[in-house]
Amino acid sequence: MDPIERAYSLAEALLADSLPRRWRHSLGVAEQARSLRPILGDDSSLMESAAVLHDIGYSPVAASTGFHPLDGARYLREHTGVDERVIRLVAHHSCALLEAEERGLRQELAREFEKEDSALMDAMIFCDMTTTPDGSPTTSESRVTEIVGRYGPDTIVGRFIQRAAPEIHAAVQRVSKRMSAIQETYQPM
Template identity: 40%
Template sequence: MRTDEGAELALADDIVGQARALSARLLVGLPDRWRHTIAVAERARELTGAVNPADCEILCAAAWLHDVGYAPLIVDTGFHPLDGARYLDGEGWPSRLCGLVAHHSGALFVARTLDLGDQMAAYPDERSPVTDALAYADQTVGFRGEPLPIEERMADMLRRHGSGSANATAHRFRAPYLLAAAHRVQQRLTLAT
């Protein structure tokens, strides 16, 4: 992982704007993925009340970047959370942001079924209000950017990926994690009002 403090500080000046611009550039040929990303970023902005004010920017930046690993330019393993994190790490993005992308929406559960768990360990898995809010934002927006209840989003994911997919194999572990994250976000939002 890159530890060049100067590179990370330069990114911090407008990390959300830079994240949006990079995502737009990388996902230009994937219109459905781009619509999903825009909607996830909008949802994340709505959820900033569920995180510490100091974490709002990192949440919004991670929302813009969470699916960049789908970009054909950067696909390596074929597992988009890991590919996205590796790309961002190589470009000097903050290690925390790389970890949020790598582990978004309980990705480690799926990575383990693909024998990529050891590679995911290179990125921090913080399990925090930020990871909860990012998962909630991602899992309440459909593939084409439409709002969906989390249960419908998970059912849609299983339909799209198929019953023999790594997503389906990991679902019995991942679904409870995602539902618990959603519950925690809803509780935090209630307490914030």
């Protein structure tokens, strides 16, 4: 089976029935990844796979620490033959080290999983943070506001996302600039 098909199949098996809204979000994040093909080149398949798998750590089958990036990456490492780079993108998606710090898991995450190339990390942030919980496109500003509202500003997730917001917005801006540059290059005169 093709690696992308395998990623979709695995994510669907882990999320579709038990967490249908999370599954819709993951499909939307994967759609955002497909939209970035012009700037991702050879890494397009890798990003799409990571995008659809990024939240599998929420699945009751994969959850162990309650910190979904770590749980998802561990599940992928221990139970699948998924590419190591996909696993690293899942482990570190959307500024996960900052949330890991809030949870007392920063050293554990950093020790177990290397960060992936910064351009790919930016793309992963873009995909996740410009997709609503229901899978629709949004802005990173709206997404951060939604997360703070859903979890509350004084919760672990609320504190983390507020700390991460400047980096999230900067990553989204870097990806948007790269996409604009590519689109300008290929516009007819």
